Amino acid sequence: MRIREAAAYLGVSDDTVRRWIDRGLLSAQADESGRMVVDGYAVAMVAREHAAPPSLPPGLRSSARNRFVGLVTDIRTDPVMAQVELQCGPFRVVSLMSSEAVRDRTRGSRP
Structure with a gap:
């Protein structure tokens, strides 16, 4: 997933995700288009240990039903x-x- 998407799931800024990549907390690689991406599973593991509950990512809506962003x-x-x-x-x-x-x-x- 893109850094921006990872940041939305983690409830942090894009810059925070980039700093975590620089510190080795997350690893990133370039996709076919040359954009930096991170592994979704690794993002989930970081979320387990470091993230606050995230707000809804852009484009997602919530309803009265049981729905989770994750x-x-x-x-x-x-x-x-x-x-x-x-x-x-x-x-x-x-x-x-x-x-x-x-x-x-x-x-x-x-x-």
Whole structure:
């Protein structure tokens, strides 16, 4: 993910993420377009230890339903059920759902 996106999930500024990269807290590499990107899983691990609960990233809206802004950090599936772990700011959330729901959702997501 781009540095700006990582900063939104972490609840910090872009400059803070860049400083964390400089200090080695996060690693970054250039994508195909030459932009600096960080690994989403690494961002989730930093969020677990360092971030305050984030506000909604630009373009996302909230509703009365249970919705979390966060990153998927682990998915375990069997033929019927799936366990999905999310890192939502400093909070770890574990959800149980059907494996079919996970397969349907992951088909439509971007890498």
